[in-house]
Amino acid sequence: MSILPSSPRRLRWLFLATLVAITGSVAAGDEHDHNHGDHDHGHRQHGAHVHGVAELNVAVDADSLLVELNTPAANIVGFEHPPRNAAERAAIAEARKTMADGAALFVPNAGAECAQTSHLVTLDLGDPEDHAHTEEEVHADAHGEWAFTCAKPASLKTLDVKLFEVFPGKEKLRVQLITPSGQRGDELTPERHQLDL
Ligand SMILES: [Zn+2]
Numbered sequence: 001m002s003i004l005p006s007s008p009r010r011l012r013w014l015f016l017a018t019l020v021a022i023t024g025s026v027a028a029g030d031e032h033d034h035n036h037g038d039h040d041h042g043h044r045q046h047g048a049h050v051h052g053v054a055e056l057n058v059a060v061d062a063d064s065l066l067v068e069l070n071t072p073a074a075n076i077v078g079f080e081h082p083p084r085n086a087a088e089r090a091a092i093a094e095a096r097k098t099m100a101d102g103a104a105l106f107v108p109n110a111g112a113e114c115a116q117t118s119h120l121v122t123l124d125l126g127d128p129e130d131h132a133h134t135e136e137e138v139h140a141d142a143h144g145e146w147a148f149t150c151a152k153p154a155s156l157k158t159l160d161v162k163l164f165e166v167f168p169g170k171e172k173l174r175v176q177l178i179t180p181s182g183q184r185g186d187e188l189t190p191e192r193h194q195l196d197l
Contacts, residue, residue, distance in 0.1 A: 049141060051075065052171035056188070058159060059178040060197055065114055065148040065156065067106050073125060073140040075169045080140040082128040095142075096123050098166060102146030107160040108197075113151035120145040156197055164190040 054071030073080045076095050083089040099105070099121040108114040122143040150156050164170050175186040179197055186195060 049139060052169060054163070054170060054173050056161070056163075056173045056175045057178075058175060058195060058197075060153075060156065061178075061180065063150050063153040065108060065150060065159070067102065067144075067146045067148075067159075069142075069144040069163070071142050071170075073123060073142045076123060076142045076167050077125075078169065080125060081138045082126045084128055092123060092125060095167075096121055099123065099142070099144050102144075102148070105162050105166055106146060106148075107162060108148065108150065108156055109158045109160075111152060112156035114148040114156065115151075116146060117149045118147045159195040159197055161188055161193045161195060164188075164193055 049072045051072050051074045054069060054075055057066075057068040059066040076099065077091050079088065079091075083092055100119055102116045102119050120143075125140050161173065163173065171189065173188040175188055175195060177184055177186055177195065177197070188195065
Protein backbone atom coordinates (compact mmCIF):
# COMPACT_ATOMS: atom_id res chain seq x y z
CA MET A 1 0.00 0.00 0.00
CA SER A 2 1.41 3.37 -0.96
CA ILE A 3 0.74 6.66 0.76
CA LEU A 4 1.18 8.71 -2.41
CA PRO A 5 4.81 9.73 -1.87
CA SER A 6 4.75 12.55 -4.40
CA SER A 7 1.66 14.39 -3.15
CA PRO A 8 1.85 17.40 -0.83
CA ARG A 9 1.94 16.74 2.88
CA ARG A 10 -1.53 18.04 3.54
CA LEU A 11 -3.02 15.58 1.05
CA ARG A 12 -1.05 12.79 2.63
CA TRP A 13 -2.60 13.62 5.98
CA LEU A 14 -6.07 13.56 4.47
CA PHE A 15 -5.28 10.22 2.90
CA LEU A 16 -4.01 8.92 6.20
CA ALA A 17 -7.08 10.17 8.05
CA THR A 18 -9.34 8.41 5.55
CA LEU A 19 -7.37 5.22 5.84
CA VAL A 20 -7.51 5.32 9.61
CA ALA A 21 -11.26 6.00 9.53
CA ILE A 22 -11.75 2.93 7.35
CA THR A 23 -9.51 0.81 9.57
CA GLY A 24 -11.27 2.12 12.66
CA SER A 25 -14.73 1.25 11.41
CA VAL A 26 -13.61 -2.29 10.68
CA ALA A 27 -11.71 -2.70 13.94
CA ALA A 28 -14.08 -0.83 16.25
CA GLY A 29 -15.91 -3.99 17.31
CA ASP A 30 -17.68 -3.42 20.60
CA GLU A 31 -16.40 0.08 21.24
CA HIS A 32 -19.16 2.62 21.50
CA ASP A 33 -17.29 5.88 21.55
CA HIS A 34 -16.26 6.09 17.92
CA ASN A 35 -17.44 9.21 16.27
CA HIS A 36 -17.38 8.67 12.53
CA GLY A 37 -18.51 11.48 10.31
CA ASP A 38 -17.62 14.04 12.94
CA HIS A 39 -13.99 14.81 12.23
CA ASP A 40 -13.85 18.29 13.64
CA HIS A 41 -10.31 17.71 14.84
CA GLY A 42 -9.12 19.28 17.99
CA HIS A 43 -11.70 21.92 18.71
CA ARG A 44 -14.80 21.79 20.86
CA GLN A 45 -15.75 18.24 20.11
CA HIS A 46 -18.81 17.28 22.10
CA GLY A 47 -18.57 13.58 21.28
CA ALA A 48 -17.54 11.20 24.02
CA HIS A 49 -13.93 11.12 25.03
CA VAL A 50 -12.33 9.39 27.97
CA HIS A 51 -9.86 11.36 30.05
CA GLY A 52 -6.55 9.50 30.26
CA VAL A 53 -7.08 7.81 26.87
CA ALA A 54 -5.83 9.21 23.56
CA GLU A 55 -5.55 8.11 19.95
CA LEU A 56 -2.32 8.02 18.00
CA ASN A 57 -1.97 7.39 14.26
CA VAL A 58 1.47 6.55 12.91
CA ALA A 59 2.31 6.15 9.23
CA VAL A 60 5.61 5.18 7.65
CA ASP A 61 6.07 5.68 3.93
CA ALA A 62 9.38 5.85 2.05
CA ASP A 63 11.51 8.30 4.07
CA SER A 64 8.53 9.88 5.86
CA LEU A 65 7.26 9.20 9.36
CA LEU A 66 3.92 10.83 10.16
CA VAL A 67 2.38 10.98 13.62
CA GLU A 68 -1.10 12.24 14.50
CA LEU A 69 -2.49 12.63 18.03
CA ASN A 70 -6.09 13.17 19.14
CA THR A 71 -6.45 13.58 22.87
CA PRO A 72 -8.72 15.12 25.48
CA ALA A 73 -7.24 18.52 26.35
CA ALA A 74 -7.27 17.44 30.01
CA ASN A 75 -4.46 14.98 29.19
CA ILE A 76 -2.30 17.83 27.91
CA VAL A 77 -3.07 20.87 30.01
CA GLY A 78 -4.97 19.43 32.98
CA PHE A 79 -8.33 21.14 32.32
CA GLU A 80 -10.78 21.68 29.46
CA HIS A 81 -12.61 24.86 30.38
CA PRO A 82 -11.73 28.22 28.83
CA PRO A 83 -8.81 29.85 30.72
CA ARG A 84 -10.07 31.85 33.72
CA ASN A 85 -6.86 33.58 34.70
CA ALA A 86 -3.29 34.36 33.68
CA ALA A 87 -1.97 31.09 35.11
CA GLU A 88 -4.36 29.02 32.98
CA ARG A 89 -3.60 31.07 29.86
CA ALA A 90 0.12 30.50 30.53
CA ALA A 91 -0.47 26.76 30.98
CA ILE A 92 -2.14 26.58 27.55
CA ALA A 93 0.67 28.56 25.88
CA GLU A 94 3.25 26.31 27.53
CA ALA A 95 1.42 23.14 26.45
CA ARG A 96 1.27 24.38 22.84
CA LYS A 97 5.03 25.00 22.95
CA THR A 98 5.68 21.54 24.37
CA MET A 99 3.47 19.91 21.71
CA ALA A 100 5.27 21.77 18.91
CA ASP A 101 8.51 19.93 19.65
CA GLY A 102 7.60 16.56 18.17
CA ALA A 103 11.18 15.34 18.44
CA ALA A 104 10.84 15.41 22.24
CA LEU A 105 7.50 13.53 22.14
CA PHE A 106 8.24 10.88 19.49
CA VAL A 107 11.74 9.43 19.30
CA PRO A 108 12.60 7.11 16.40
CA ASN A 109 15.60 4.82 16.85
CA ALA A 110 18.75 6.87 16.32
CA GLY A 111 20.05 4.80 13.40
CA ALA A 112 17.23 5.99 11.14
CA GLU A 113 18.43 9.61 11.47
CA CYS A 114 14.95 11.13 11.46
CA ALA A 115 14.35 14.85 11.93
CA GLN A 116 11.08 16.71 12.39
CA THR A 117 10.18 18.72 9.27
CA SER A 118 6.76 20.15 10.13
CA HIS A 119 4.06 20.19 12.78
CA LEU A 120 0.51 21.37 13.33
CA VAL A 121 -0.86 21.73 16.85
CA THR A 122 -4.40 22.68 17.88
CA LEU A 123 -5.18 23.38 21.53
CA ASP A 124 -8.00 25.90 21.81
CA LEU A 125 -10.12 25.98 24.95
CA GLY A 126 -12.16 28.96 23.82
CA ASP A 127 -13.24 32.08 25.60
CA PRO A 128 -14.76 32.17 29.12
CA GLU A 129 -17.64 34.25 27.71
CA ASP A 130 -18.73 31.25 25.61
CA HIS A 131 -19.60 29.35 28.75
CA ALA A 132 -20.46 32.10 31.18
CA HIS A 133 -24.13 31.15 31.30
CA THR A 134 -24.01 27.38 31.21
CA GLU A 135 -23.71 24.83 33.97
CA GLU A 136 -22.81 22.09 31.53
CA GLU A 137 -19.54 20.27 31.87
CA VAL A 138 -17.13 21.53 29.23
CA HIS A 139 -14.94 19.22 27.14
CA ALA A 140 -12.27 20.05 24.59
CA ASP A 141 -9.75 18.08 22.56
CA ALA A 142 -6.19 18.72 21.50
CA HIS A 143 -4.83 17.68 18.13
CA GLY A 144 -1.31 17.41 16.76
CA GLU A 145 0.38 16.31 13.55
CA TRP A 146 4.10 15.89 13.19
CA ALA A 147 6.11 14.94 10.11
CA PHE A 148 9.62 13.54 10.20
CA THR A 149 11.99 12.79 7.35
CA CYS A 150 14.49 9.97 7.86
CA ALA A 151 17.91 9.92 6.19
CA LYS A 152 18.15 6.13 6.67
CA PRO A 153 14.54 4.92 6.47
CA ALA A 154 15.60 1.29 6.01
CA SER A 155 16.98 1.45 9.55
CA LEU A 156 13.71 2.73 11.04
CA LYS A 157 12.64 0.06 13.55
CA THR A 158 11.04 1.66 16.60
CA LEU A 159 9.31 4.80 17.82
CA ASP A 160 9.58 5.63 21.50
CA VAL A 161 6.47 7.57 22.53
CA LYS A 162 7.33 10.00 25.32
CA LEU A 163 3.81 11.41 25.75
CA PHE A 164 3.35 9.59 29.05
CA GLU A 165 6.45 11.25 30.52
CA VAL A 166 5.85 14.69 29.06
CA PHE A 167 2.10 14.76 29.80
CA PRO A 168 1.68 12.45 32.84
CA GLY A 169 -2.14 12.46 32.80
CA LYS A 170 -2.27 9.74 30.16
CA GLU A 171 -3.00 6.10 30.95
CA LYS A 172 -3.47 4.57 27.52
CA LEU A 173 -2.81 5.34 23.86
CA ARG A 174 -4.80 3.54 21.19
CA VAL A 175 -2.51 3.29 18.18
CA GLN A 176 -3.22 2.72 14.50
CA LEU A 177 -0.03 1.97 12.61
CA ILE A 178 0.33 2.01 8.84
CA THR A 179 3.59 0.85 7.29
CA PRO A 180 4.53 -0.51 3.84
CA SER A 181 4.02 -4.01 5.29
CA GLY A 182 0.42 -3.34 6.32
CA GLN A 183 -1.67 -1.84 9.10
CA ARG A 184 -2.37 -2.91 12.64
CA GLY A 185 -3.66 -1.65 15.93
CA ASP A 186 -1.62 -1.45 19.09
CA GLU A 187 -1.92 -0.06 22.57
CA LEU A 188 0.70 1.83 24.54
CA THR A 189 0.83 2.48 28.28
CA PRO A 190 3.28 4.23 30.64
CA GLU A 191 4.94 0.82 31.13
CA ARG A 192 5.06 -0.09 27.45
CA HIS A 193 5.63 3.00 25.36
CA GLN A 194 7.78 1.86 22.43
CA LEU A 195 6.19 0.99 19.08
CA ASP A 196 7.72 -1.57 16.76
CA LEU A 197 7.51 -0.20 13.25
ZN1 LIG B 1 -13.25 16.00 28.60
